[in-house]
Amino acid sequence: MGKLTSFKRSLWVFHASGGSCNGCDIEIIAALTPRYDAERFGIKLVGSPRHADVLLVTGAIPRDFADKLRRIYEQMPDPKAVIAVGNCGTSGGVFYDSYNIVGPIDEIIPVDVYVPGCPPRPEAIVDAVVKAWLKLEKLEKQLEGKEE
Amino acid sequence: MAKTTYYVPIGPIHPALKEPIRVEAEVEGEKIVKVDVKRGFAHRGIEYMGMKRNAIQTLYLSERICGICSISHPYAFVIGSEKALGIEAPPRAQYIRPIIAELERIHSHILWIGVIAHEIGFDSLLFWTWKGREKVLDVLELITGNRINYAMYMIGGVRRDLKESHIKALRDMITYYWEFTEHMKEVFLSDPVYKARTRGVAQVPKDMALKLNLVGPTARAAGLRMDIRQDIPFDAYADMDVKAVVPQDIVGEVRGDAYDATMVRIYEIEQSLDIIEYCIDNLPEGRILAIPNYIALLNKIKKTAGEAIGAHEAPRGEVVHYLKYDGTRDGPSVWKVVAPSYNNINSWGYCLLGAEVADIPVVVAYIDPCLCCNDRVAVVRDSTGKMLDYSFIHKKAVEKTRALEKELGVRK
Numbered sequence: 001m002g003k004l005t006s007f008k009r010s011l012w013v014f015h016a017s018g019g020s021c022n023g024c025d026i027e028i029i030a031a032l033t034p035r036y037d038a039e040r041f042g043i044k045l046v047g048s049p050r051h052a053d054v055l056l057v058t059g060a061i062p063r064d065f066a067d068k069l070r071r072i073y074e075q076m077p078d079p080k081a082v083i084a085v086g087n088c089g090t091s092g093g094v095f096y097d098s099y100n101i102v103g104p105i106d107e108i109i110p111v112d113v114y115v116p117g118c119p120p121r122p123e124a125i126v127d128a129v130v131k132a133w134l135k136l137e138k139l140e141k142q143l144e145g146k147e148e
Numbered sequence: 149m150a151k152t153t154y155y156v157p158i159g160p161i162h163p164a165l166k167e168p169i170r171v172e173a174e175v176e177g178e179k180i181v182k183v184d185v186k187r188g189f190a191h192r193g194i195e196y197m198g199m200k201r202n203a204i205q206t207l208y209l210s211e212r213i214c215g216i217c218s219i220s221h222p223y224a225f226v227i228g229s230e231k232a233l234g235i236e237a238p239p240r241a242q243y244i245r246p247i248i249a250e251l252e253r254i255h256s257h258i259l260w261i262g263v264i265a266h267e268i269g270f271d272s273l274l275f276w277t278w279k280g281r282e283k284v285l286d287v288l289e290l291i292t293g294n295r296i297n298y299a300m301y302m303i304g305g306v307r308r309d310l311k312e313s314h315i316k317a318l319r320d321m322i323t324y325y326w327e328f329t330e331h332m333k334e335v336f337l338s339d340p341v342y343k344a345r346t347r348g349v350a351q352v353p354k355d356m357a358l359k360l361n362l363v364g365p366t367a368r369a370a371g372l373r374m375d376i377r378q379d380i381p382f383d384a385y386a387d388m389d390v391k392a393v394v395p396q397d398i399v400g401e402v403r404g405d406a407y408d409a410t411m412v413r414i415y416e417i418e419q420s421l422d423i424i425e426y427c428i429d430n431l432p433e434g435r436i437l438a439i440p441n442y443i444a445l446l447n448k449i450k451k452t453a454g455e456a457i458g459a460h461e462a463p464r465g466e467v468v469h470y471l472k473y474d475g476t477r478d479g480p481s482v483w484k485v486v487a488p489s490y491n492n493i494n495s496w497g498y499c500l501l502g503a504e505v506a507d508i509p510v511v512v513a514y515i516d517p518c519l520c521c522n523d524r525v526a527v528v529r530d531s532t533g534k535m536l537d538y539s540f541i542h543k544k545a546v547e548k549t550r551a552l553e554k555e556l557g558v559r560k
């Protein structure tokens with residue numbers, strides 16, 4: 001197998017919302033729209049986890065949703081990175097004592113970058129994606145090393 | 149016989165849906181012959197948590213029911229709590245509250261208009277409308293300190309005062325949006341493609357809208373004159389003459405489709421601008437909190453018993469909070485939330501039957517669904533006081549669906 005060159009061009013992101021309040025979700029869209037314009041770096045939301053390099057997860061993950069999140073994660077090709085956006089995804093936030101919450105997200109799938117804030121600003125979300133990018137580059141090098 | 153229908157599951161995770169819900173459709177060629185909607189993927193048990201916390205904590209929890217309506221839920225909550233506890237907000241607070249609520253309506257409606265443009269394939273329009281939306285978010289941030297989840301309201305008033313600089317920013321914003329809505333009317337309402345794509349799609353006639361219990365812009369698009377701000381006015385809304393925006397007043401006819409819903413929302417933005425202008429022109433002087441000390445407030449709550457319903461017209465329709473304080477703890481002993489999307493999702497089944505697969509996103513989007521608002525648990529007691537368990541309610545729900553199916557002529 002040759003070099004993995006896809007990240008050098010662009011980063012595709014899949015967004016899964018699990019029991020979020022929507023605040024983080026609209027900030028993610030806001031990060032893509034003209035004011036913050038993450039698309040100029042080639043960061044793009046895609047419609048299927050199979051096409052994605054990065055998984056953005058928001059929300060505190062209700063019981064019903066946990067296995068679906070796991071399935072999404074497993075469908076993503078390696079190397080992959082996961083970003084937990086928002087307080088409720090990173091720690092449970094205001095929903096910490098709910099009977100129907102099985103999160104935070106890192107109890108269900110491994111998380112690489114945490115973005116605290118309720119909701120975080122779009123700048124913080126773009127920053128998190130850049131951090132995930134660095135991690136992907138590292139993973140990519142490892143993978144290439146193994147292949148040789 | 150060969151199978152002629154195909155089963156198309158949509159969701160719970162789907163790019164057309166920003167939030168988890170599942171629509172199951174059976175299609176015959178392009179036609180949808182059977183639909184089922186499954187919800188509940190975003191249930192977080194908020195009411196239960198609220199009944200364990202104190203009222204101020206619950207107020208901020210109510211903000212997190214929905215990040216887009218993060219003013220509407222607290223608004224209904226404070227209105228209900230004030231009624232139940234016998235607290236009255238000072239006049240200045242009563243004028244500041246509608247300003248923030250209308251700012252939220254502007255950002256929410258513009259958000260919706262962008263989403264519907266995206267659903268029918270006009271991505272550049274999504275970007276254009278969301279660029280326009282940043283202006284109101286800037287003003288909200290200036291006044292409240294955050295873009296979403298403002299923590300602005302308090303039982304008995306508001307937490308932050310309006311300064312001269314805020315009022316200036318509001319006036320700038322009003323000028324900006326009068327131009328922007330004119331532009332939006334041109335881009336959306338006069339565009340032949342947009343018209344062709346939304347006319348007749350997701351059409352709900354008036355009597356059906358009543359039957360399905362639709363609320364908010366969805367009901368107004370069908371020609372029903374209903375708006376909490378007009379029907380049960382509160383705060384500064386009582387001082388002005390808020391009238392429900394309906395298509396028959398704008399163009400003289402009602403069709404109740406996605407095009408009418410767009411029109412209603414654009415004109416409601418203009419109505420919001422008028423309301424904000426009225427409020428800043430007539431802003432009374434004085435205090436902003438009835439009980440500025442939160443400990444004193446909590447102590448009062450602990451000693452007061454009462455129950456009340458608070459209602460507010462959220463961007464998507466009426467939001468109703470029922471609150472009961474029993475005078476023994478500093479938070480509500482019963483808290484029940486009814487969010488508008490719950491009613492509006494009823495229209496999906498009706499609109500999708502017989503529609504084309506390509507219309508699913510429009511139908512799904514036209515009510516501006518907000519699922520985090522509506523995934524609630526209902527515990528119903530029958531007249532003997534017996535708790536009805538979920539399987540029973542579910543059976544009832546299924547029976548009702550079947551009955552409705554028969555009524556609507558769905559093939560089994």
Ligand code: SF4
Nearest residue numbers: 021023086087088118
């Ligand atoms: S972190 Fe806050 S804003 Fe984001 S989804 Fe959770 S409750 Fe909503």
